[in-house]
Amino acid sequence: MTVDKNPFTPGFGQVPPFLAGRSYVVDNVVDAFDNGPGDPNLTAIFTGARGTGKTTLLTLLADEGRERGWVTSRVSAVPGMLEDILQQAVRSAEKLQGKRSGIRLTSVDVGPVSATWEYKDAAAIQAAPNWRTRLETLLDELEDKGLGLIISVDELQAGFPEMVELASTYQHLVGERRRVCLLMAGLPYQVSRVLNDKSISFLRRASRYHLGRIDDADIRTALAETVAKGGRCIESDALDEAVDAIGGFPFLMQLVGYRMWTQTEGDVIDITAARRGVERAREEMRANILEVTYQELSKGDLAFVDAMLQDDGPSRVSDIRERMGKSTGYVAQYRRRLLEEGVIGERGRGVVDFELPGWRELAREKHEG
């Protein structure tokens, strides 16, 4: 029986005790919190396939921001987002207020955003200024206390009117050198579609970070540190086995770690536990990531994927073109789409391979079945 608490975090958006890789992204944005208005990393977009750690990064950066005097507002791109931004900001400010003395949001009139807000009568509500004014009032109040505002928008999607309003307001605020920060995250193809929208072209200037595979060496270190934090250790061959199976994919690191842990009875994770853990983790990875991603592919995407299955490793785009019997332009279009979906990655000039661990096996089964 295991008594130690499992230190792995195999749930979406759960910040792990040790982050593998990604330190350059975290450093750049955290530096921007310290530098304040004018730093290009105060407006940033994170893209990556499902399970690459976008939400985790937003959570972690919000935590870092709060320690540096920024109030945080975390929302998803769904209807009601603008209202939610104000509510969250007020709540976050109130929490910070509890921690630091001297911070009180006394006179902010941000409209119908908080249950603790006082409303005298309907006339007052009707007279409530528009969203931008309410946000600016809030920012004035925060600025008086030396605080900034981080707005983080997860699950970015195209064709969402509230995002247009947020972007245009934000552009003004940046122009006025307000202490504001906008961090966004989404699936690569959604983000490309968002950025194609002319009405929010300002966001094209955002710092962009694609969250791809993490180096094996970083996975190895984070895995070993997480195990140690939980009060156990892992044998070197077990660690090799795990790192190999993880393939640089953050979600799989947590799944493999979690399962290896539960397969272990004593204090030492050995190769047997590692193999069993990997097997279970693969099944979960398949259900949670691979199947969902596969369902989202179009017919053209699938034809491209099928053409890659003849190879056991990386494929040359010229071979794919021949197998598909389509024009260069047609093939290039699906190559780009699959790159954006995070299904394939480039391996040098004119060479691509599957990016998601276990994808080839899944695609072969689907192709045959």
Ligand SMILES: Nc1ncnc2c1ncn2[C@@H]1O[C@H](COP(=O)(O)OP(=O)(O)O)[C@@H](O)[C@H]1O
């Ligand atoms: N850099 C990282 N190192 C280790 N584990 C990570 C890292 N980033 C994310 N994770 C883990 O990966 C899983 C997926 O993260 P999540 O942020 O939900 O991905 P996304 O939002 O891109 O779908 C979670 O279990 C999380 O704990």
Ligand SMILES: [Mg+2]
């Ligand atoms: Mg997410």
